Amino acid sequence: MSTPSLPPSLPAVIGSLPPTEVRKHLTAELLAGRAYPPAEAVDKSTTWLGDHDRRRTDEVRDLVEEAMDRYADNRTASDAWLAPRLHATLRLTRREAADAGIWAFLALRLAPDYVLWRFPPKRPKSSTEQSSEQVNAARFDGEYHTQAFARLWWTAELFRDGPDYRPVEVCCANQDMLGTTLRLDIARHRATARALVELLDRRTVRTGREVNALAKAVNTAGTTLLFEALADAGTTDAGAYRDWVEQVGVQVPRERLPEGPPDGSVPWESVERLLVLFERLFKEAPVRGKEAPEEAED
């Protein structure tokens, strides 16, 4: 299948697409990877974000191209590299990030090739006939945990520990952790997110099955335990975050890990308290995954 060609000129600034437009461009052609949305039509209905200096498209485009280049042989691994750098390049407040139109713009106009590259078309799960292979439309226009770009940005935002993006890398490296926990409410508590990643890092949980079991145990225990009360995540310095967002002209490194917003780290004793608790929940959880628990040790 030939890859379609991108429109030659990029708009200078990031924009936001209204929902009707988005639906309109989710054609079968696009989802099959045969054609990209027509640039002019998209541009006409885009609302351009102001503040040009920090909304430059070329920086984001460069970043995405480099990700595709570096990880041409291992697309899943690109998540760990791209997530923190996307967050550090496309600096947004959470309020701005809540606008689904920006993510849709990135996916439909700025880098549809990335979406197709990262999530290649395949046969839908529940189809019965010989239906054509398709990219999951949600990768273009889905919720924050599924959309191709939003998922990376939000993983970075929720799993970073203040300016430290290392936990983000760890989280992305395990697709089960990324896929399961990002969409759960428990990930919204910094100390919980940090503790979960730490357990992964320490290899207390390793396999996909174990990660799912841990997530389930913590998720259900969250109905009777107020993690936020047990482990104070510290206050975030909203002013510092704002300052970081408004910085311009900062070079985002490709080799070493960039620095995130210096808005406060999670106190370590909070993470520790949760580590003890989560470990206990995991160890005592009768079900450790889909297979029967009588399975012999790995």
Place this chain on the structure above:
Amino acid sequence: MNNRLFPYPTLVGRSDLEIHEVRLDGMPLRRALISPGARVIALDRADRPDWEEVEVDLRLHTPTELRAGTWQEIRCYSSLFEGRTNSRSITQLGRASDDVWSGTVRAHHDDHHRRIELDALITATIQDEPGRIIGRATEAWTIDLEARTPARRNTVQTIRADFAAPDRPFLNPYREDPWMIEASGEEPVLYINTGFEGLDRLLRSNDRTTRDMVGAQISSDVWVALFNAAAAAVETDVDDQPIWPGGWRSSVLQRLLPDLFPEHSLDDALIEIHARREQGEGADLQARLLHAAGRQARLPKRLDVHIRNLAKKENS
């Protein structure tokens, strides 16, 4: 319906969350923007669109059984939550008197998009395990960043616009249609075409029967469109079970499913429609949908009135 169980005793009585004062960047908000009846705080102030921080002084009134019971180390917290921005934070409340806890919660404009849920939780230590949730505020509050009046805005938004105008290019293709339903975004919108001659006036006219009849027609269309959009958004989880979609889509399904499948519980009805869509059995579903949408729009009643009215006119 009471189908949940906690593994330890929880509070039975009411806990009431009371708002004492709200401040935007230190300036107190007028009382008229705080509605204890609707439990809404309306924050949209045209005079201060760039506010940075909102503070809410609140009080939680807990039931007397909290003191009478055997719970240890009782703590009360207020929580702020918005799903769209994945923001959740809690603030511990201090004990102001026997059954009253007070504190101030803060939220930053940067962290919120539109509606923040303000709630309260009560925890205790049970069998040496701290932080067990034993109760929450009986009714949560909503801080609405875009509301100008503190009312619960839970209707489909209606916007009157000229479909041919250049400022809304996405409506242009529909310029010859009387109305259009936008069901793909974060909130559903009904657009009424002011460019369609006479329609706007008709909808406000004094001739109630005709006006209501057209209203029912529009409303029925709206429900059909919204239902189809909502049903299409139903995804399945790892076990192939359909999941309720978020926000307005769930609301639409909850309103219509009881009329679509009167003998099914909501969850069962969701499974049903998902199964039918999967298996391509759409026809029967559409028939049921027209019935359900018509009921929401009060179509049968209004049509009846209209017919009788016509009959009267003819006979007179």
Place this chain on the structure above:
Amino acid sequence: MSSTEEFGHALESRLHLLGLDRAEFADLVGVTQAAVSSWTGGRVKPRPETMRRIEEVLNRHEENTRDTAPRVDTDRDALTWYHRPAHRDGGRELGNAAAFAFDTDLAVLAREATQNSLDERFDESAPVRIRYTLHEITGTRLQEFLETLRWEEIEPHVESAAAPSNKVGRILQRGLADLRDGGRLLLLRIDDHNASGLTGPDYDDGRFSAVIRRQLDSRKASASAGGSYGLGKAVLWATSRLGLVLVNSELSEPHEGHRHNRMIGRLELPWRRTADGEWAGPAWFGEPDAERGGATRSWWADSDTARRLHLEREEGSPGTSFLIVGAHDPSGEAETLEEMHEALVTALATNFWASMVTETGGVPMLEASVTAVRDGEVLIEDQRVDPELAEPEMTRALRAYLDRRTTEDLTAKHDVAQVKVPLSVPPRKGEAGGSVPVHEAVLLVTPAEDGSAAPNRLVGMRANRMVVVDQKIPEMPLGAPPVQAVLLAGRAAGDPGADAAESFLRAAEPPEHNTWKRTDDLTSTYARGAASRINEFRRAWKEAVHRLIRQPESGEGDVPPALAGLLDLDPPPARRSPGYPHVKHVNGDVREDGSWRIQVDVQLPQRDDPWVVEPILRFATRSGPKPVVAWALEPVTNCDLSARGALIFEKGARRAVFVGTSDPSTHPVTANMAVVEVELRRVSEVAR
């Protein structure tokens, strides 16, 4: 007679009594003799500071001459009743016209009496203290009372007037019956302290004669006085089943050189005939006045007589005590002593709470209390009426105003907002153009407490802060936060135009003093258009409240009427009896082995075929899908297990019960760590 002339008269007689000539007096006071002449001649009234000096001088002189002019108490035996003879022209009055000018009850009595006391306040730096005492007497006390009162003189009169044919007659009948058959008498005593007392001459103009002699006279000290018709006093007699009221005054200004224990009684009866003749109307109990053909006048009582008549007062505290003999609630509402006590307390609280409120640490205008006694034994303690108990929110608002703690807008929960409400007072009839003062009444608004019984009320008042207007604030928008409002007008609000507004509003009050509207007094005193000024005032205060609670208008997205109510996204209320089997109630525990054991009560809709469901047990989650766990089912009532492990409910049953025990090995987390939920999943009737 004008007050200047009256003062002159009083001064003259006092000087005469004390044996002071004008020259001496002028010296003592420090003015010219000519000045004193102008006073006694009734041409000039001295300034307030000079008045004080005069008083000082006279009092000092009085003390000095006390021994030379000893007080002579009237001998009790000299007291008698004088009945006004019937009109020679045969005209008859069947009842006191004034008493029926408005419907009375204990609340009206409390309002009238307290209002009068407030208006008669003597020392502005101290409160008026008013006390209501309900005292039921029997036995020897009663006998003593009746004897001292010379009841035997008036009994035939009361009897004669007690006829069932008219309203007054029936009341008298009842009064007599209570006394004779019941052997008891209820006395309602109303005391005020720090009020002027019934000063002035017995017959000529003065406070005394206005209350005791004149029927429709309103001779009050100043323009802000509450009662402009003088009908108030009639209520006192209407509250007595026997039409009998006794009075004792401690005077603020001496009369005939005395102040203490000036007493008199008045009996209000319609026309009657006794063995001695025909009589028309009132009778007075006191000392016979030779100069007036035996008509009785007030007497100076000794303490013993005052005590026997249950009217003893301490010396030195000016004011009046009224004793209503055979007291009852004219409306018939309150019957027992307790009920009457309650009615009085409520009336005082609802009407005068504002007069009892002061700035923090200040002195109130009014202190009131009610007590009930039976034969000398206290039944209900003398407790002061507390404005905060009666009207907590409004009291808070008024206090904030007096403490100068009000705000311009309502932001916090306990804010009190203060705004101006204009009232333009029209000129009086006959007054030339002149500038019309625009008075600024003060409106206080505060949020009502949640669950407040009667929110959105506005009360309006004048100088003495008695509640005149009490209304629901009209046209309050739906969903607006409830408030309480207090409107202070006239002297209660202060300048500009306080005096003019005070007089104007007083004229706009009907005899009941319960609203401001077009009245005869208003139209006769003020120029044309006066009534419309009142209406403007009402509109202005309504708008002022609305402005304070206004919510911003909604935007462009308003729903056209044709679609109203058709596009609601709120979830519909859950049906109590839905068309499918559902869980009514669950009950259960976590057991030792870590399993849940749960009893489930199921409600079933009516149907011919049996229902078949698969009960599902799930662990709840913070978000996302809820893991299902395995459990073993035991049918208990009206159900059975199918071959495939589903639950079959009995045909036609409405309720069923089963128990489920979970398999801990399928739990995602230990049972004691999470919440569980039970659901009933429909099973397709077709074999899977």
